[in-house]
Amino acid sequence: MSEADHSKRMSKTEISSVLREPRLVVKKFQSIAQREGVGAVVRRSIGRFELRHFDPFLLLDEFSVTAPGGVPDHPHRGFETVTYMLQGAMTHEDFAGHKGTIRTGDLQWMTAGRGIVHSEMPASQGTQKGLQLWINLSSKHKMVEPRYQELLSKDLAEVAKDGINVRIIAGEALGTKSAIYTRTPTMFLDFTLKPGAHLQQPIPSLWNSFIYVLEGEGVFSKPESSPTKAHYILLLGSGDGVEAWNQSSKLLRFILVGAEPIGEPVVQYGPFVMNTQEEIDQAIDDYEHCINGFENAKH
Known part of the structure; x- marks a missing residue:
């Protein structure tokens, strides 16, 4: 086996071992x-x-x-x-x-x-x-x-490799990290895949994650899955990462977003999101009376 063939074989082995449990679209x-x-x-x-x-x-x-x-x-x-x-x-x-x-x-x-x-x-x-x-x-x-x-x-981290381009808004991809600080641990990645490109992106196993397609059409989770077009959201199940393929003749662009679940009650009233109805009532009262953080609302 030549050195070039050995290098190709090693590369494929390394790529295939990145994800042990790819996430499925649920x-x-x-x-x-x-x-x-x-x-x-x-x-x-x-x-x-x-x-x-x-x-x-x-x-x-x-x-x-x-x-x-x-x-x-x-x-x-x-x-x-x-x-x-x-x-x-x-x-x-x-x-x-x-x-x-x-x-x-x-x-x-x-x-x-x-x-x-x-x-x-x-x-x-x-x-x-x-x-x-x-x-x-x-x-x-x-x-x-x-x-x-x-x-x-121009200040967002961006990496291109093997037909894949990623802008790293939050989190890490292709060995590069974002400078953004997130109180809730989060990844937000903007991927563009050239025709024929194949992506494997790790995701922390306990995080919730989804894909939103912006342009083109892509195949996600399994190579035999039906292609997904723009304006579709795909919720991902459990696993240690996601796979994506561009099997079309045009560019595929999508965002991959994941974050650690908080696991607390969610009570939402329009633009106020708290844990209890009492906290929502307090937020409405604070806003209406310009107090407790809304003092400048009167101006």
Whole structure:
């Protein structure tokens, strides 16, 4: 056996041994467009009647908005929002004076904590597109002070190998880690696979995880599975990772998201997510009276 053949054989052995128990797809459905805010359209997958919550995930929207539409002032308490721009730009502004614009490929990771009132509005001509993910916070973190992490596209970790390109928003892939800090341990990976590419991505065995397809069509979990097209979400079962194949002639792009479940009761009233109804009632009262974290709401 030549050195080149030996190298190829070793490479295949190493790849095949990465995952001992690949995760299977246990649920799959298409996100359906609906109106949200003022003139915004979202394709909601997590947070609709088929899937109210997926611990610790509360909502996943693929949004599309054109000026003068947007999402005017609204409050949050008890969780984090992750906004990842796919096209265009959105400007965020809150009641504490924080303001910023994220553009194509940029990321904002906001910890609402005890209270934020903010707006999210288009910042350029044409249609702005992106993803927004809501991640729950444990009871011990729900009332922390608000915090922002914003990364420009050029500062996100990105790796390309064997026909696979991955932007590492949170967590680790292909030996590279993100700089984002997550209170709830989380991975958020943006994969693009060239035709013929095959991916094996480890996922901590106790985490919940899902895939959301953005472009093209892919085969997940087993090579004989039916292809999945854009705007579909796939919930993954137990195991130590996931496999994906691009068996088409076009690029495949999807996000892989996973996180450690919190395992606490979830009581949600619109933009407030707490553990009990009493805490929800308190959040509403705090917001209406501009107290306990909402002092600046009066302005």
